[in-house]
Amino acid sequence: MEHLCIHPEIRQAMSDGSPVVLLETAVTTRGLPREGWSWQGRDVITDLEPDWNLQGPVNLELARSMSRCVRREGAIPATVAIMDGRWRIGLEPDELEQLAQDETAGKASITSIAAALHSGSSAGTTVSGALIAAGLMKRVTGRAPSVLATGGIGGVHFDWSRQPDVSADLKVMASTPVVVVSAGVKSIVDVVATREWLETLGIPVMGLGTTAFPCFIAGVDERAPGVLKVDSESEAADIARLHWETVDPSGGLLLGVPLPECSVLEASIVQEANDRAESSANEAGVDGPDRTPHLLSHMAEETDGRSLIANIQLLLANAKVASRLARSLPPQPS
Template sequence: MDHLIIHPEVREAITSGRPVVLLETAVTTSGLPRTPWRWPDLERVKTGHEPWQPEQPVNLELARAMSRTIRDHGAVPATCAISRGQWHVGLDPDHLEALALDTQAEKASVTSAARAIRTGVHAGTTVSSTLAAGNLVRRVLGQGPLTMATGGIGGVHYGWSNLPDISADLRVMARSPIAVVSAGVKSIVDVPATREWLETLGIPILGMGTHELPCFIAGLERHAADIHAVEDEREAAETARVHWSTVDNHGGILLTVPLDEHTSLPRDLVEEATRAAEEAATDAGIAGPERTPFLLSHMAESTNGRSLVANILLLINNAKVAARMACCLQESSS
């Protein structure tokens, strides 16, 4: 298919029945600093057998750590991006580094991916466009990745009754037979409203050991109960298989993984930082695709890096869970 490059390792893994995990790169191009680490608590960041390199840009080091984590747990990482007029599913180390260090790299959702491909820019993929890339792979190879790891999905932004700012992540998840592993929804969105949208779109929400919806770096949403608790990745995989075989073979699954209480931030701190970031974004007239990166950067500064530490830890943990779930899904299909 034109405009699609599947990395040889990813292609071989899919065609031979090995587990593959999709990774988005909007967090690399737009969500994390391109500067070395300059906050406290670096010793809390565990990245497997290779230590975090503090002199490296945060966004690049995190991307490397997620790929290592997926490999350490038995799966193949399929990092997605748009580059020089092509979808890329799977990146060489040099390509990943070039993307991470490119200050002109954009963020492409499913609504802007075609323009990014046509104009030949470098762009990180959001949840929605990463899922779209996974769907393209399925069309080409007849099978594709069954899991994806991200930090938190987009959702319904505050003030939606006046300005219905709703992430494309939700609708694309509803039409992609891929399990998205995340720490719930980003802290900057309206969690109850997002929960209702997921319900409306028919996207099952699973909670790793919880009936309550995780809220990214802020822990659990005590008022958003009634999600389906699963004990481990195997039970999540079995539930996904049943959903795809008997209910909806075209729709997605959301597996949410809560942060532990030692990693998550107090809810009042997150809410205060979010309000301040929202006000700053509104005052600066920042909207659309640029709003989320601005909010996350503002929150990192106002929390002295605590939100960034939590963000990195949950991303690495979600990569681990996605790899384990991918292995379980592959076992059940063989």
């Protein structure tokens, strides 16, 4: 396939049935700052990840840390991106650095990937983009990863009745047999509406150690319909297998991992920061794929980096959980 490059390590892992974790890269190109750490909480970051270089770009350091985390847990990271008009599944360290430093690299989802391939451009993949890569891998290698790690999935944005902004992540999750491990949905979207959409689309939602729906950096949201509590990654793997074998062989699942209580931002702080971020985006006329990066950046400034620290904490935690899940849920054969 002309526009597809699968790293030899990933091909070998597919052949061997070794555990592989898909990693999206929109968080690298559009979700995190491209400069070194300039907020409070430097000690929190280095406690989390001793190898973190505080002078290095936050987006690159996070991408490196997630890959290290996956390997420490006994799985292989399959970082997915579009680079120079080609699908790249599995990146060398210098390629990851190139992607993180490319200020022209946007983010690509199901609606924009073909255009990026055609134009020869580079982009980080959203959850929907990384899930599409799983389908490509199955076509080429006969197997596909069963697990993807991300921070928070996209969802239904606030004020959806006026402007129906719904992430393509949800549609692609519903039609791809992969368990997405996340801290629920990003705090910039309507949690209750998104949870209802997941139900409508037939996407089973599990919560690791919780019956409440995880809500990104704000902990859990008791207003949203509850989720199925699982006590371990192996239990989640058993449910996923049964879902694919007896219910929907082509549908995805969501495993929500709540942020530890000590790291959660107060709901009122998140809501106030989000309201100001929404107002800023509306005043600036920021819509479409640029809206989420604008909102996340504004929230980091509003919270003096606290939202950014929480974001990094949950990304690393999700990478660990996804790796453990992948060990119980190896790549699926055709």
